[in-house]
Amino acid sequence: MAMIETDGLVKKFGPFTAVRGITLSVDKGEVLGFLGPNGAGKSTTMKMITGFLAPTQGTARIMGHDVTADPIAAQKHLGYLPEGAPAYGDMTPRQFLSFIAEIRGYRSSSAKAAAQRAIELASLEGVIEQPIETLSKGYKRRVGFAQAILHDPPVLIMDEPTDGLDPNQKFAMRGLITGMAAEKAIIISTHILEEVESVCTRAVIIDRGRVVADGPIMGKTAAFNVFAPDGSSAGTLNASTADLDAVFRELTRAHA
Amino acid sequence: MNATFTVFKREFASYFATPLAYVFIVIFLFTMGAFTFYLGNFYENGSASLATFFGFHPWLYLFLIPAISMRLWAEERRAGTIELLLTLPIPLSSAVMGKFFAAWVFAGVALALTFPMWLTVNYLGSPDNGVILASYIGSWLMAGGYLAIGACISAATNNQVIAFVVSAVVCFLFTVAGAPLVVDFFANFAPNAVVQTIASFSFLSHFNAIMNGVIDLRDIIFFGSLIAIFLFATAVLIDLKKAG
Structure with missing residues (x-):
């Protein structure tokens, strides 16, 4: 299939x-x-x-x-990175990815682990506490990518x-x-x-x-x-x- | 249900992540106070009640509530995050309700922060606190009604200014539906039953009923069903936009 x-x-x-x-x-x-x-x-x-x-x-x-x-x-x-990698600008990457993890059904410690894995894969460690709207275009794109792969979708x-x-x-x-x-x-x-x-x-x-x-x-x-x-x-x-x-x-x- | 709560939490936190919440709350408290003390002659009335205070709520909500609701969906569309939100594995109803409840609870927080008014009347005299509690509940229900109307209009446009203006006008119509201005106009040509039906949509008459200290089930059902209908319409509008 x-x-x-x-x-x-x-x-x-x-x-x-x-x-x-x-x-x-x-x-x-x-x-x-x-x-x-x-x-x-x-x-x-x-x-x-x-x-x-x-x-x-x-x-x-x-x-x-x-x-x-x-x-x-x-x-x-499905993991989806829409055009322009939209994300909630007032959130930090950590908050944003925790939100995505939670909405995808992860709970507490597994949500943290999933968000952490995505942060590492997208190399976001340096910016996780900065509001997304203050990030450069490249980092914003990586936040969008991290969001898309967070749940390791097929x-x-x-x-x-x-x-x-x-x-x-x-x-x-x-x-x-x-x-x-x-x-x-x-x-x-x-x-x-x-x-x-x-x-x-x-x-x-x-x-x-x-x-x-x-x-x-x-x-x-x-x-x-x-x-x-x-x-x-x-x-x-x-x-x-x-x-x-x-x-x-x-x-x-x-x-x- | 979990998804609704997750959306609610994100949305509610977003009010406080920007100056929006603080600016709104300050303006809300300032206008509420200014109207009550200056226009309402709170002291000169010499009565230990908050009737003048609550009497201004429907009119202040006319522009304060659309200021909250205008961004609900229009902002998601403008920022493109709607594409993210609607491709997450959650029912549309969770997104609609989560966002609405966040706005409603936020309005509730602003309303609750008017408590010094309540302290003041209790210090100056002995008001009927049951009436005041009923009025607070009624005011919050009414805010929910305005918010649901505003959410629906916000879903129809990606322009926040349009969302604000149209919401204010529609809310105005709902507010004054029972006033002579509207009733007399329709009484000229419409049958009495129609005039009565239109008048029964008046926020003012339902809110005034509650302000008298009686929380009638009918008034609660009125605001509850109005909210439900407009949230349903919001979901339908979002779905229609999906169909292009």
Whole structure:
């Protein structure tokens, strides 16, 4: 059973269709890089998988639980870092992570242990007593990451986890993701194509709400299945990860 | 239930983590005192009761309560934390109730801090403390009613200014529903039963009934069901926004 499954996800906002039928499945050990131009529907798709937005059509399942029919069961198995890593700015990371631990059902000593583990994994030791709103962008992102992995979820969904981080922090974040990848199904969205090579085992390119290419990343090469707008296969495309930039522009060109 | 309490604790602590709580409480106590002593001629009345004090509550709540409620949901939307809160494995009702109760208990704390008024009348004379207790309970129930209306309006927008202004207006309508201004207007064309129904929504008449020292079950049910209805509407609104 795939740990994350979506089946024909469609999202309409009034007359505007943001997502036009996205079907994916992500297995254990996979790190799926979600690529696409701004406005392609990456965040909207992630919001539907996590249960924040209700799909207009289609379903999403996490560990077999339908997020619309049984959101709580699905969300228990999910760690989610929303875009911009929102957190309650008036709390300190320790208070915030204790709140998350408690709301996820940990009690007293186990809540402390879970919060402590997350603090260590995200290297937050130096700032745990400072209000989150006073932290730098990099630390805020790490607080959001700590929140997402606090309960060691089998499914992790992160919207631009490395956005705004400096090169050292990016490197550290990528290390964290690869370090836990074997036991989890992970989706990350990113604009940084080199990130695909360093952390992802698979890349999916979406454009105007549709999957236009999907394929594994094997070392330095990517083997994409390319899809036409009606969803039918339009052949395959093998490329070196160094050429991802060109592939990305080629497949999403009409949009610009 | 645990989730509701966890949300409540976080929300309640957040009032005191920022200057908001202190500024609000100071303004609350100051306006309550100023109205009672200057506009209400507390001393000149020469009566040992807090009727003038409580009489101003509905009017002061009109702008003080929306100041608390405006941020309830609008702030979560603006900061994006709503996305976090609503993807945690808790029922929506826990989030709605936890946040509401935190605001309501906070309003209760501000109200309880007016106790020097109570000490003053007891020092100056011998008031009917039963009436005063009933009035405090009534005032707190009424604050809950205003807060529930404000929470619902806050859920409908991510702009706190809009939330504040609209809440103040809607609360005003609920306050004066029984006043001649409203009743006469509807009496011109609506059947009597409709006029009576509208008038029965008046916060003023329910609060005045309690202020007389009688906590009637009907008044408690009125405020209780009003809170329940508006919290339900809050949850529905949040769910509707989810559907986009």
